Amino acid sequence: MTEDKFEEFLKTKAQSYNTPPGRVPREEMWSAIQAKRSAGPRVIYGGGSVSSIPARRFGTRVWLGAAAAAMLLVATGVGIGRWTASPNVSQVATSIPTQPVVVQPDATEPNSTADGSVGTSGNGVSPAPAAASQRGNGMSGASAGQRGSTNAATATTPSPSALTRSPSAVATTIQPATGQSSAYQLTTMQHLSEAEALLTSFRTRSTADQQMDAQLGTWARQLLSNTRLLLDSPVANDPQRRPLLEDLELVLVQIVQLSPGSTPQDRELIEKTLQQDHVMMRLRTAIPAGAQHGS
Amino acid sequence: MAAYESQSSVNDIQLITRVVAGDAAAERELYDTYVDRIYRLAFRLAGDDELARDFTQATFIRAFEKIGSFRGESSLSTWLHSIGVSVALNGLRKSKRQRNREAPMEEGLTVGSTNVEAEPDLKERLARAIDSLADKYRMVFVMHDVEGYTHEEISGTLNIPIGTSKSHLFQARSKLRVMLADFAPEWVS
Numbered sequence: 001m002t003e004d005k006f007e008e009f010l011k012t013k014a015q016s017y018n019t020p021p022g023r024v025p026r027e028e029m030w031s032a033i034q035a036k037r038s039a040g041p042r043v044i045y046g047g048g049s050v051s052s053i054p055a056r057r058f059g060t061r062v063w064l065g066a067a068a069a070a071m072l073l074v075a076t077g078v079g080i081g082r083w084t085a086s087p088n089v090s091q092v093a094t095s096i097p098t099q100p101v102v103v104q105p106d107a108t109e110p111n112s113t114a115d116g117s118v119g120t121s122g123n124g125v126s127p128a129p130a131a132a133s134q135r136g137n138g139m140s141g142a143s144a145g146q147r148g149s150t151n152a153a154t155a156t157t158p159s160p161s162a163l164t165r166s167p168s169a170v171a172t173t174i175q176p177a178t179g180q181s182s183a184y185q186l187t188t189m190q191h192l193s194e195a196e197a198l199l200t201s202f203r204t205r206s207t208a209d210q211q212m213d214a215q216l217g218t219w220a221r222q223l224l225s226n227t228r229l230l231l232d233s234p235v236a237n238d239p240q241r242r243p244l245l246e247d248l249e250l251v252l253v254q255i256v257q258l259s260p261g262s263t264p265q266d267r268e269l270i271e272k273t274l275q276q277d278h279v280m281m282r283l284r285t286a287i288p289a290g291a292q293h294g295s
Numbered sequence: 296m297a298a299y300e301s302q303s304s305v306n307d308i309q310l311i312t313r314v315v316a317g318d319a320a321a322e323r324e325l326y327d328t329y330v331d332r333i334y335r336l337a338f339r340l341a342g343d344d345e346l347a348r349d350f351t352q353a354t355f356i357r358a359f360e361k362i363g364s365f366r367g368e369s370s371l372s373t374w375l376h377s378i379g380v381s382v383a384l385n386g387l388r389k390s391k392r393q394r395n396r397e398a399p400m401e402e403g404l405t406v407g408s409t410n411v412e413a414e415p416d417l418k419e420r421l422a423r424a425i426d427s428l429a430d431k432y433r434m435v436f437v438m439h440d441v442e443g444y445t446h447e448e449i450s451g452t453l454n455i456p457i458g459t460s461k462s463h464l465f466q467a468r469s470k471l472r473v474m475l476a477d478f479a480p481e482w483v484s
Contacts, residue, residue: 006472007440010421014441017422020338024331025348030323033352037359265366 037160050288067219070194074226077187078233085234176200189287191226195248196283198223199274202255213258220255227252247277307371315363328357329372333379339437340383342426350386354379373451380452384430417478426476432467439464 199221205212228248236242254270274280310328313321321412333354338347357378365374425433436455439460444452449460 010468010471011440013417013421014425014436016418017340017425017437017441018339020335020347021344025344026327026330029334029348029355030326030329032348033355036356038351163398182470247386250405 035064045099061218063215066150067222070190071226073223073252074194074229076224077183077190078229081183081187081233119267181234184233188230188235188241191223191230192244192248192283192287193294195223195227195252196256197279199251199280199283203271203280213262217256217258220252224252226247241286244279245278247273248283251277251279298325311362311365312373322359325358325371329375330355332372334336336376336379337383339441340380340434341384341387342422346386346390350379350383352430353382353386355399357382358386369451373448374450376448377454380434384434387430405462417475420475420478421471424471428467430462430471432470435460435463436467436471451462 094269198216201212202216202220205216227245231242231245231249236245251270251273252272254266258266258270313404314325328429330351334347334351337354340343341347341350354375358375361378365371369377387403425436428436429441435449436479438447438452439446446464449455450457453460455463
């Protein structure tokens, strides 16, 4: 059989494939359409009944739970970062009486009282250069430096060797900064991943789905507060991160302000912002592979 | 069969304008104009009256919701059919997933009753062969060879180039030729 004959054969025989009934149930379908339009836009395929889907694929609880978890994670991360960034005052206060104090002439933050005494270490004891070098604690050195200027009779100017830090001392001061940086890095990655998920959901959602808009608005509001926290954190010192976070903040504000009755033009405006600023591309570039999976 | 035989009887622009303005009679007119073809196509794809009804209803519900955004870049018929095809494909995927979930239980119930059925005739084999085609091939085959749509219409409806439509049809026919080789081995050669 030639190819033409086979095609002819197919066309003829295939007419029996899923042959529709002769009468189209127009009125029944029209009634169902009217009923569904008055009840709601959701349709169950194969059920033949007019009802709304009881549980959405991603229910409200799931969205809100995920958003709350993400917010908690980001807030915890930022909190850890700020905590590790702040000077450990209690440690200094408890260590001063037993540890020698380094006097640094370039101290800029006085910790003295009105009468010139300095915190708990107002005993005027000058540090041993070797011990100070071993400790490498610049905070107490600053305090002592102030004391040195106000109570010069008892203070001793440290030798240059006292200001020199051993490698181990340097390591002890850098280590907390690295931990802080890692905490911020992790927090930022989690936040950016969350933001990418939100923006992807926003771009792929149905324009007529107002319930979804409301959920996305709630989610965006939480991400917005986290974005502003990060903008106030050392993460924003990064010259690449700061513009990204600022652009993200703008987009999130637009999504938050998207009212349920918003017009397609409002959504197009957000789309334009996303496209013109390449927010999605920059987000994906900023997120290392695997960060989305909670690593 | 001409898929768009009654298109010229409807002034699309006027009709859309009236529907957008909330004219219920215009909605019904639009529905009456296109419901037969949408239902036929839905039935061909679903093979089930209930599913075909659901797909048709969902198509018009979505069309009425979105008709304000219709920009006239294609004909109203093409736009409606593209919604219908999208609705049908999504619905079929959903119902297929549901069937797959239910299948193990049904299979378990039929164990032991292995009736040896007679060799299915050509009609049944052809239907099974068409069913087994990938969606993109089956869609083009059904629209072109069964419902008589042109490649231009298929291109507009499925939003694919005409060349792709032709290629999909060729692929569909080739696969069917192989699957039906039992009936006429000379087709395969």
